[in-house]
Amino acid sequence: MKAIFAFLVAMGVLFSIQMIEPALTQISDGETIDIGTMGPGQTIELQIFPKVYEGGINGIGGNYDLAYATNLPPGWSAKPSKLYGNPLQVTITADPYTEVGTYTVPVIVEDEGNGEKLGNVHFYVRIEVREDVMDFSVSPQSRKVGIGQPAQFQITVNNKGNAGDTFRVSATGVPRWEFTKMIYVPPKGSKTILYEVAGFEEETYSSMITVQSSAAPRVGGSEPISLEVYPDLLSDYKAVNNGALLFPVIEAPVYALVGLLSNLW
Numbered sequence: 001m002k003a004i005f006a007f008l009v010a011m012g013v014l015f016s017i018q019m020i021e022p023a024l025t026q027i028s029d030g031e032t033i034d035i036g037t038m039g040p041g042q043t044i045e046l047q048i049f050p051k052v053y054e055g056g057i058n059g060i061g062g063n064y065d066l067a068y069a070t071n072l073p074p075g076w077s078a079k080p081s082k083l084y085g086n087p088l089q090v091t092i093t094a095d096p097y098t099e100v101g102t103y104t105v106p107v108i109v110e111d112e113g114n115g116e117k118l119g120n121v122h123f124y125v126r127i128e129v130r131e132d133v134m135d136f137s138v139s140p141q142s143r144k145v146g147i148g149q150p151a152q153f154q155i156t157v158n159n160k161g162n163a164g165d166t167f168r169v170s171a172t173g174v175p176r177w178e179f180t181k182m183i184y185v186p187p188k189g190s191k192t193i194l195y196e197v198a199g200f201e202e203e204t205y206s207s208m209i210t211v212q213s214s215a216a217p218r219v220g221g222s223e224p225i226s227l228e229v230y231p232d233l234l235s236d237y238k239a240v241n242n243g244a245l246l247f248p249v250i251e252a253p254v255y256a257l258v259g260l261l262s263n264l265w
Contacts (some may be wrong), residue, residue: 004118016052017049017109021045022035022045022162024040028123030122033126034126034128036127039129039219040097040098040100040219042213042216042219043094043215045163047089048087049087050084056115056116065089067080067109070082072105073105075097094127106123106124130239134161139153140153147199156190159185159189161190169182169193173208181193202229204227204228207225208225209222210226
């Protein structure tokens, strides 16, 4: 039994380690783990718990010191964990122009200099690269309001992938409405923002809402919205607050009262 134990220590394949993110799972030497999807250009993060409770010098485990990805596909990049990090965090970034498909990347978890006699753990992560890792919705897509009245549109961005990303939300088409806002959406998460606009002329306004990944040029989309502005009694009342007085002076107190009351709605 002692001979087998010594052999396994020498081979570095004794005990499994634990991955925390993007999936909570035990990993054995030589194993392949599916860690989900990301878009071309996005970055996925692995978090590995450094401590094991078996093996090592005294048979009670120890701490792994470093983790890193190797043999990356062309154009990809990776950042190793910090030495003695807790957890050991490794990032893998896909080339923005990489083809859609499934890729396998080797990862090594290292006992520096085999100082604790834990050996190194070699495993593989399988990543699916897709372009449809984000969708969003605008609700409602059209509104009808009185002149000068605010209209709210709710924009919800859904991140369906396993890579957190910052998305650029913008509106174009109506100069007064154009805006850009950056929002971070965590893996498998969603974020909602409110977009409020108003029209001051009787008209139908058309705009385009666009959501674009800041890391992945091929991950994004657009949706149209419209706002129909129509005159109503309240809008007419509010209008007396603006511009020069064109009515007889004797009627000014009445119009002033109407304008004052209109501000209550």
